[in-house]
Amino acid sequence: MEEHCFKHTPVLLNECLDGLNIKPDGIYADGTLGGAGHSLRIVERLKSGKLIAIDKDDTALSVSKERLKDFENVVFVKSDFKNFKKIATDLNLDGVDGILLDLGVSSHQIDTPERGFSYRFDGSLDMRMDYSQGITAFDVVNNYSEADLARIIYTYGEENFSRAIARKIVETRKTKPISTTMELKEIVEAAIPKKFHGAGSPCKKTFQAIRIEVNGELDGLDIALKEMVECLNKGGRLAVITFHSLEDRIVKNVFKELSTDCICDKTIPICVCNHKATVKLVNRKPIVATNTELKENKRSSSAKLRVIEKL
């Protein structure tokens, strides 16, 4: 059973705990619970405080419920963290003191072949974090138009061969549906000329793109971050870990906007927007993994942590 071997090493763990500035009586939320790597260390620091632990993946929730079973002050919520405002209202929370988002997929999701996230294992094309959600990777690969496939692979994968890959997918599925990760892998490999295969897998960008599309990972992320800030108490912190430039750009831009007084076009001589900063940046530059962490956890190499504090 999937749950018995849930492995995920939390990235930038101490940096997140420091960033959240945890108070023993505070209310905290982990919007991406996963295997509770960060949550466990947060809840260990609480006394009368409370942790709201959110994930949309049932396996992550059941594994974490077991891992955190000794703590009575954890409320588990199966939801998309983008519903945070509603979650806080439903739980009658006036405000929270810190929110953590460790975006993307867990190692466990990637390393479970039947979830279909990885080109390293054979599995059916699924890629859903939340099984109750309708669209799968199979639907995207077999039903999207060539133009839409090319757009997604280019936009969410930043793949230069997006059009060639989309063309090959459409050509292949004319004979029979593309149903497995290995079939998709072969198609992508065949669409990209060998001399451009490089050191890593040539499939990485396409799989990332389809995963982002299936889970709507970037849709409304900016709005969700702003709503989370609205839910923070004064002095409360929002800490976000990203793993690729697309999501990092969204986080960076939202944090910049929220921490800036005037957001008028630079060519306008006087301020007409009346925008007032609601947060301050806790660090100007994103925090990245130390050499020690990089040696121990390869996944940390692309991680960037950004933290803001509510004014």
Ligand SMILES: C[S@@+](CC[C@H](N)C(=O)[O-])C[C@H]1O[C@@H](n2cnc3c(N)ncnc32)[C@H](O)[C@@H]1O
């Ligand atoms: C990188 S893992 C988090 C790992 C966790 N911090 C730990 O140390 O164990 C990301 C988790 O967030 C969940 N997730 C991703 N996007 C989500 C969303 N929009 N709403 C709720 N959960 C989400 C995934 O299902 C996955 O379990």
